Amino acid sequence: MYKNPKDMNEDEIKQYKDDPRYSCQFGVKCYQKNPVHHKKYKHPPKSEQQKKKEEDATKLEMGEKRKAEDDPDSPTKTPPGSPQAKHLDKKQNNSADAIPECSSSPEKKSEEIDQSKTNDVAASERGSEEQKKRELSPSPEKETEKSDSKIVEKDGKIDENSSSEDHQQEISKLFLTEMPQDFYQFYDFCKENSKENPALALKIVDLKLVGPFDLLLGGKFSQIEDKGTILTHWRYFYDPPEFQTILKGNDKDGLHFGYWRDDPTKMPVFIARNDANVSCKIVPVAENLFGTVDAYLEERIKLANPFEKATIARLQQKVKAFAKEKNISLEKHTPGMKERERKVVARTLHGAGIVAPYDRKTQVGYRKLATSEADLQKMLKKIKEAETDEERKSAMSDLQEVIRWATIAADECDFGTCLELGHDLFSSGVSQVQDMALQMLSIAYGQIDRPAFLKIAEAHFKDRKTGSTSLSIL
Known part of the structure; x- marks a missing residue:
């Protein structure tokens, strides 16, 4: 499995062998960055040689990418249609239909940004100038204070x-x-x-x-x-x-x-x-x-x-x-x-439907749930009406299988599946599945870059009220 065991840290190898998770079938060549994937599967440690090779490749790629961004006529400009070009287009256009890249990683992005700053002195100087401008301009806190003082007066x-x-x-x-x-x-x-x-x-x-x-x-x-x-x-x-x-x-x-x-x-x-x-x-x-x-x-x-x-x-x-x-x-x-x-990819139990990034040509972004709407409602009804723990456990096992397949779909970039299931479990109103609903919505909103919705969902699940007479916080 290892090309050069001598270059590897013995503690890392021991830790890998003792890890109770399943081994990823792709080993060190695994390209997945999805946290759900890494939570389920373990990956063998990389040799020092492999790590150095990846770092060199990243440096070279980011150096060329930075040159191409600064000079539109540069021969090292990112080729149209490449993954890097798509990523740049997505950032520039902020398109709602763009598919999030499975291989994106906050840690890697941070390393790339730091490396690009090191390689490009001109970019660093521009950053310094922008920083000076920000220091001279009013801070967000001061702007907010100004806004607050303007909006509300003594009598409300x-x-x-x-x-x-x-x-x-x-x-x-x-x-x-x-x-x-x-x-x-x-x-x-x-x-x-x-x-x-x-x-x-x-x-x-x-x-x-x-x-x-x-x-x-x-x-x-x-x-x-x-x-x-x-x-x-x-x-x-x-x-x-x-x-x-x-x-x-x-x-x-x-x-x-x-x-x-x-x-x-x-x-x-x-x-x-x-x-x-x-x-x-x-x-x-x-x-x-x-x-x-x-x-x-x-x-x-x-x-x-x-x-x-x-x-x-x-x-x-x-x-x-x-x-x-x-x-x-x-x-x-x-x-x-x-x-x-x-643009609706699934109707959902509430009927308004959901929209998630989906490429109809490649069919990446969404796949159907591993059950029909009618069968899902039957599962939820059994869970809600179960009189004993054993009955509920039996009913839950069927739903767990649907959740498992939705998680696998998200692991393969079909994030809309988790969004659909999260909405369905939420709309069911069944208290026993609310944690699962939040789990599905967390995966979906996290991967399709809708963090505000996740914050709203987390706040609502903490205090989800029935009726309509005590919904104001004022």
Whole structure:
């Protein structure tokens, strides 16, 4: 197995032999960097000669790569289509459809960065100049302090001089997401129609502004000691990290509306509704708040008595007039929503579906679960209804096999499989599988670079509440 045993550390060899994990079939030639793979399989130690060869190759590669980046006409420029070129394109374009590289490793990246700095004096000098600029410019902490002082005043009211940029910065800091333009436009609409309390501008149809709107309404989030709990503010039982509540409806059904994002760094793709006390189903409504409220008002008009009907109709006319004045679309199934539908790789139990990086040509990024949706629901039902530990253990063994295959899929770069299973286990609401749900979501969000969603999931699993009367942290 070893080409040059004399060059190897005896302690490393002994440690390898005593390791109880399975041996990786690829041995020292294994290219996998996935932490799940290395947690399951052990790998033989490399000889000093092999280590030196890899280090030399890395130095050479990074030296050429740096030259090519600095000089577009350099003959050592990274060839188009190579793995390095794809990696650079991914960083430059920040494409949602790019497949994360299985071989990427934080440790290796760190070593490469350090090495490239050593090899390139010019880059180092540029870094020094940038550092000087940063030192002369205001620090992020000072910017945040400025923003805080602008946004909230003594009585919890919004400073009229503060800008949407100030609000955006604070919301991003608290909720790890940015709000689209229609969010602020809708708040302006509510202020026009309910100056005393904009949150209740839609009271006639039992809707209330909540979630990030509470910051604009003067919510004192700065007084919350555990900032992690802010991520659970108005987060209903069946709200996955992709769903962010902004409108609260009736408490009987647990009706609420929220922005849906497939990527926490991007703007929402649509607004959806969920009746948390009825089911886990998440139903897309429209692309923006005005279209969503218009659709809901239309629904309420059909069910209202003659007196309510006239009042709701007047409110709907105000919504339409404001949207027309600001050139805001009220379309319910927009091209953007249809485009997103084409990117859905799995529908999931909640019905809204998930989007994960997937290459349809190579079919890398996602594969189907090792069971059907119907069979998965039967497994979950058995686990939930099991009366004894033995019954539950038997039911769990079937689910463990599905999880095992999903982990193998992620090990081979099909990270969407773990994302699908994580969503399904979360949407089931079965308490006995919540740890498994978080495990699957951790793998998926970690590998497809959506860390904000992972933080939201971790906070929600710590305090996942039922009902709809105690979801505010303020």
